[in-house]
Amino acid sequence: MRDVAVIGIGMNKWGELWDISIRDLIAQSALLALDDADLNKVDAMYIGCMSSGLFTDQEHLGSIGPDYAGLCPTPGIRVESACSSGALAVRSAYMHIASGMSDIVMAVGVEKMTDVDGAGATFALASAADQEYEVYNGVTFPGLYSMMATHHMHKHGTTRDQLAQVAVKNHFNGAKNPLAQFRMELTIDAVKNAVMIADPLTILDCSPITDGSAAVILCSMDKAKEICKKRIVKVIGSGHATDSIQLAQREDISYIKSTELAAKQAFEMADKKVADIDFAEIHDCFTIAEIMVIEALGIVDKGKGGPATLDGMTAIDGKIPVNSSGGLKSKGHPVGATGVAQMVELTKQIRGEADKGRQVKKADIGLAQNMGGSGASSVVHILEGM
């Protein structure tokens, strides 16, 4: 396989963007990434988006994307795997270049979630779970993750304070990120005492509904060495695995097996171990998710995610900073955009371009973990600065 590098990044300010349509969201980040890479075209464009159909009545983003970014007849392809759509857009762009088909390919992630009301958004998001066996019986995502949290607490003794600390830590970082949706700091008490959504998860344990997009431009390493004026960030590992879509069919509902398997692939490809990772962006769609994922990645042993979080291991100045961007919790979670935004954050950190107060001290090797549904699909990437 040919070596591939990230040479451009772009991301708009996330939030409830009532006056910006999905096509404009795509164009905004695409143009920012082109500017960052000092380019005015790419050979192909991947668009990660979970459900533009249910959220905006608009499919065919593979045409809309190049069209509204002024890039026709550039081929555009939408890829979808629920909330891991963004990372799959990046992985697809990676393979497109590695195959030799093209040299420069953009991956955009996008979701426009506020064109429907709260019930509409809950319904659209539930299409990432098993409609016939889970959603039909009344469960939606807060309910699924509350079952995972309850099981984790029962099995491993994880505490309410440990869950809350994930939100506290990520909002501490996100407060310093001007592109984040919710920039307020939190306390453990604030999280615990917020309105209950699905016991034990309060609203401050949940990531928000967000409009947003993000883009990265990938390039063959040979070409990157010619044209990239910033620190070259190499894609050294990529992995992807699935699990049964239903929680009921998993061996252990409080362990994310698909993440373990995707990470294994990425580490093998990169010839690295978890101890080599300087920092990570992790899919904290609910506070319990980050705890389960740091266990599945091997950052901590099974069952030890809660105590490690409360002890500060994953804080911005900890042994392995997790979610320096603010994570999904504070930065926001426009589902299809999240995986691409993680790559934007990794690249910023590796280039030393992160905002004051959230730049990780040693940021040469970063890992991004993005997942779909309740962990039915996971994608892991590892980037290294050259």
Place this chain on the structure above:
Amino acid sequence: MRDVAVIGIGMNKWGELWDISIRDLIAQSALLALDDADLNKVDAMYIGCMSSGLFTDQEHLGSIGPDYAGLCPTPGIRVESACSSGALAVRSAYMHIASGMSDIVMAVGVEKMTDVDGAGATFALASAADQEYEVYNGVTFPGLYSMMATHHMHKHGTTRDQLAQVAVKNHFNGAKNPLAQFRMELTIDAVKNAVMIADPLTILDCSPITDGSAAVILCSMDKAKEICKKRIVKVIGSGHATDSIQLAQREDISYIKSTELAAKQAFEMADKKVADIDFAEIHDCFTIAEIMVIEALGIVDKGKGGPATLDGMTAIDGKIPVNSSGGLKSKGHPVGATGVAQMVELTKQIRGEADKGRQVKKADIGLAQNMGGSGASSVVHILEGM
């Protein structure tokens, strides 16, 4: 790029399949393709589907697919580009293998369209057009293609009989295809006198609403030579291009520029000319579409698609048989499945496995053209028997 071959094909009987869910449709074709290739697993699975969200409330097919085909934790990725989603699943699988990431990758195309009523299907399909500037103003696909047909008739003198002949020819072939949805033969008069949908297009100028799936298994050539027991079918060309999603922004609304550009890429990659093609599967979503596409591919000169069709050039025993499968018109058009089914047909023909009465005499090199919306995206593949 590594050479890639088709080593397995599968397709279920298409129609209004009230008792088969989208997950079972995927599994049916996937298992047929595994049987055909004499395999019990693949390294990855691409799923082409346009709008499982709007049709079935179920996204995340990248997880559902491997799960219900018994292939977890195989990574699954849904790709979408409206009605060209199927061909993009094949193209993505091609690049996945060409990159060296994996050796054996399945592409499944699927659409389950009858879980919603007629108005629901029209609404879901319209999400392939421009929602904000076209659909909002009341136009859906029959209306868009009727404008293209009217313009073609005005500009080139294309006649009502010539349009009808596309349907007559394709139903003649489809009547011999046991997997086709509508196996009746038609006459020009029957097409012209059928109920009017959008002048000049009657209901028999339109492809139907269909439930169905299709699957192909691609393999690196080195591995294919080891394990493939049938005639090896090599992917020699692949191209993909976009155009503005709105008809109003095109230079010429009765010419499919994206197909011309995608074909140019595929021919260059294959080092072939249009004269080298023995037969083709073409995206006849409406009768006018086939006429415009044979012009864009260079099979006939611009404006000559109508007369060539009426003269029998594209008949099963003509100079270049088009839609030996019955095309979208007779075989059916489960939108995300169509592009994969075209590859199934090309492979069947090249292997000499097509049904009696519709096997093309010389079938060594075949071309498939699949498009999204009113031609906002086009994908072209060329296959050759070894």
